[in-house]
Amino acid sequence: xxxxxxxxxxxxxxxxxxxxxxxxxxxxxxxxxxxxxxxxxxxxxxxxxxxxxxxxxxxxxxxxxxxxxxxxxxxxxxxxxxxxxxxxxxxxxxxxxxxxxxxxxxxxxxxxxxxxxxxxxxxxx
Amino acid sequence: xxxxxxxxxxxxxxxxxxxxxxxxxxxxxxxxxxxxxxxxxxxxxxxxxxxxxxxxxxxxxxxxxxxxxxxxxxxxxxxxxxxxxxxxxxxxxxxxxxxxxxxxxxxxxxxxxxxxxxxxxxxxx
Amino acid sequence: xxxxxxxxxxxxxxxxxxxxxxxxxxxxxxxxxxxxxxxxxxxxxxxxxxxxxxxxxxxxxxxxxxxxxxxxxxxxxxxxxxxxxxxxxxxxxxxxxxxxxxxxxxxxxxxxxxxxxxxxxxxxx
Amino acid sequence: xxxxxxxxxxxxxxxxxxxxxxxxxxxxxxxxxxxxxxxxxxxxxxxxxxxxxxxxxxxxxxxxxxxxxxxxxxxxxxxxxxxxxxxxxxxxxxxxxxxxxxxxxxxxxxxxxxxxxxxxxxxxx
Numbered sequence: 001x002x003x004x005x006x007x008x009x010x011x012x013x014x015x016x017x018x019x020x021x022x023x024x025x026x027x028x029x030x031x032x033x034x035x036x037x038x039x040x041x042x043x044x045x046x047x048x049x050x051x052x053x054x055x056x057x058x059x060x061x062x063x064x065x066x067x068x069x070x071x072x073x074x075x076x077x078x079x080x081x082x083x084x085x086x087x088x089x090x091x092x093x094x095x096x097x098x099x100x101x102x103x104x105x106x107x108x109x110x111x112x113x114x115x116x117x118x119x120x121x122x123x124x125x
Numbered sequence: 126x127x128x129x130x131x132x133x134x135x136x137x138x139x140x141x142x143x144x145x146x147x148x149x150x151x152x153x154x155x156x157x158x159x160x161x162x163x164x165x166x167x168x169x170x171x172x173x174x175x176x177x178x179x180x181x182x183x184x185x186x187x188x189x190x191x192x193x194x195x196x197x198x199x200x201x202x203x204x205x206x207x208x209x210x211x212x213x214x215x216x217x218x219x220x221x222x223x224x225x226x227x228x229x230x231x232x233x234x235x236x237x238x239x240x241x242x243x244x245x246x247x248x249x250x
Numbered sequence: 251x252x253x254x255x256x257x258x259x260x261x262x263x264x265x266x267x268x269x270x271x272x273x274x275x276x277x278x279x280x281x282x283x284x285x286x287x288x289x290x291x292x293x294x295x296x297x298x299x300x301x302x303x304x305x306x307x308x309x310x311x312x313x314x315x316x317x318x319x320x321x322x323x324x325x326x327x328x329x330x331x332x333x334x335x336x337x338x339x340x341x342x343x344x345x346x347x348x349x350x351x352x353x354x355x356x357x358x359x360x361x362x363x364x365x366x367x368x369x370x371x372x373x374x375x
Numbered sequence: 376x377x378x379x380x381x382x383x384x385x386x387x388x389x390x391x392x393x394x395x396x397x398x399x400x401x402x403x404x405x406x407x408x409x410x411x412x413x414x415x416x417x418x419x420x421x422x423x424x425x426x427x428x429x430x431x432x433x434x435x436x437x438x439x440x441x442x443x444x445x446x447x448x449x450x451x452x453x454x455x456x457x458x459x460x461x462x463x464x465x466x467x468x469x470x471x472x473x474x475x476x477x478x479x480x481x482x483x484x485x486x487x488x489x490x491x492x493x494x495x496x497x498x499x500x
Contacts, residue, residue, distance in 0.1 A: 005136055005218065005250035011255055013320055014285030014353035014369060023236065035139030037176055037216035051287055051320045070138055070176045070216040091287035091320040091351075093255065101216075101248045103139035104369075111273065111365045115236045117243040118367040119139060119229075120495065123351045123374070124248070125255030130386055130468065130500030148486065160389030162426055162466035195388055195426045195466040226466075226498045228389035240486045242493040244389060244479075245370065249498070261380055263445055264410030264478035264494060301412055301445045341412035341445040341476075343380065354494075361398065361490045368492040373476045373499070375380035 004040045006099035007124035012092040017076055018108040019086035028109045031074040034092070035103040038065040048094035050084065058082055065100060094122070129165045131224035132249035137217040142201055143233040144211035153234045156199040159217070160228040163190040173219035175209065183207055190225060219247070254290045256349035257374035262342040267326055268358040269336035278359045281324040284342070285353040288315040298344035300334065308332060315350060344372070379415045381474035382499035387467040392451055393483040394461035403484045406449040409467070410478040413440040423469035425459065433457055440475060469497070
């Protein structure tokens, strides 16, 4: 039996979708990604808000991470309640009704012929 | 005397073995890696399951990390119970009978002439 | 209602602003960055000191992170109480009167045509 | 007054000094680095052992991090009790008599014209 693992609130302060990208899409599109693992037997209706330097938080964005599943979500792909503007600093605060684990990943392809990756666990609050 | 250090459950939500790679193998193969340190005086028979977006978890994968040893395991190299498909999002939940410490590392060489690395401690549950 | 999330003291031991950079400014300038998220309803007057290998700590540097806002601050841009010397190892200890979350990001463009990123959550003390 | 911050035991499972490097030394040498911040008023005589896949741990390596100072130490530069072999997987377990904070950083320049960085906080045990 797998115990419930993780936390219900996670934070990523350092969001910033690189723009423009270079190379073939979608593999070499620049992106920020949230990677969520739900090891529980319950589907997780996850919500998160995006925080900005110069405007009120926007949200909630909603994604479902099914029981015993993962989801890797590119922030670039979200359009509801509004698209995330490229090349704009933001942060993310995520809430889940069940414990999950959240990792942040960036792929930066702004420079033709170069590739940069960066990752960190989100902060469990 | 070294105290037992670490945790018995670790999680990496953001797995995704880059494919294809470029450059000489095995140094420049793209890979995802689990790095495990066992500082205890007891061999650790570590097990982990891989979680997917669209299928039941697969596992357990088994590796032994001897007492007072490390193991760096490329996910690409695992074949039992089944090979990890390249370029497919996954997550990993690892269990150890004794406390260990787990770090995640990715090397991405999809773009010829470029090299990307990313690392983070796994999440201790 | 969003609970207060985070910690009041954060540490980054591994600062080192890459120098020189290559490519267009400011997008491809090399930098070290602190990314701070303040989810509380109170403005945060954040202070931090920089620690060196061979000199007394310098500080406090002060930035305000408004209520329900983020700030992404390039260390390169700070001049008060003194500019941060490029290509010099340093560490950072940050204090906030309210809980915040802090992420560290480096962009390295010293090598023309190459791009490196690295990120980690700061250590919450 | 700055409170003592950090922990007395830190672990990095994923060591592996990249080899060979390309580009000018020492800026573009490949390296693994431990970055230690000692915010206390007491000098820290830090010790660490290196763990391997196929041999007993080697140590202690000793470095002093003065009161209110940082140290960034390239593992490549250590020779006592023995030099760290390049291109060999290892892990690191560090002990300090006073609380410190430890970050791990890798620079990889094996591929000419490319640059990769990866960083993570060490695991506080």
